[in-house]
Amino acid sequence: MKKITRNAQGFFNISFILNSKDFSVAVSPKETLLDLIRRLGYKGTKRGCDSGDCGSCAIIMNSVAVVSCVLPALYADGKEIITIEGLGDVSNPHPIQSAFVEAGAVQCGFCIPGMIMTTKFLLNRIENPDEKTIKHYLDGNLCRCTGYIKQVNAVKLASSKLKNIKNRKWR
Numbered sequence: 783m784k785k786i787t788r789n790a791q792g793f794f795n796i797s798f799i800l801n802s803k804d805f806s807v808a809v810s811p812k813e814t815l816l817d818l819i820r821r822l823g824y825k826g827t828k829r830g831c832d833s834g835d836c837g838s839c840a841i842i843m844n845s846v847a848v849v850s851c852v853l854p855a856l857y858a859d860g861k862e863i864i865t866i867e868g869l870g871d872v873s874n875p876h877p878i879q880s881a882f883v884e885a886g887a888v889q890c891g892f893c894i895p896g897m898i899m900t901t902k903f904l905l906n907r908i909e910n911p912d913e914k915t916i917k918h919y920l921d922g923n924l925c926r927c928t929g930y931i932k933q934v935n936a937v938k939l940a941s942s943k944l945k946n947i948k949n950r951k952w953r
Contacts, residue, residue, distance in 0.1 A: 911941065
């Protein structure tokens with residue numbers, strides 16, 4: 783295991799992969815992973831509660847969905863992190879992103895990056911989840927605009943889309 787070093791200013795030097803790009807940065811011992819991600823210019827990951835309860839800051843770290851607002855940035859050292867920007871963009875959206883739009887699951891949009899990352903985590907593990915499983919996984923993602931019906935439908939649609947394009951590689 784690599785030892786994290788502290789520089790003369792009291793910051794720690796860490797290295798990690800974020801959305802397929804290598805980063806080496808100095809972080810404060812008090813800096814959260816959410817703050818670091820946003821400091822690096824990735825604003826799609828949202829700040830909602832700062833207590834890990836709403837899910838709007840969900841990201842994928844080493845293939846596991848985590849809430850970034852409560853994790854120290856130091857935890858990123860040596861890890862691979864994917865945010866909503868790492869999935870796709872307007873010109874080439876990930877099938878999960880397309881499914882949320884097509885299902886009408888986006889209203890104000892604040893919770894959607896976290897929901898999409900949680901959905902990515904779910905569909906990486908379970909190819910065709912049932913409704914109960916979908917609701918269980920989305921339970922940590924709060925939405926003030928909807929009753930979650932369209933989000934559940936979006937996950938079902940995303941599952942179907944991903945099955946239909948198995949020969950294509952998606953993150």
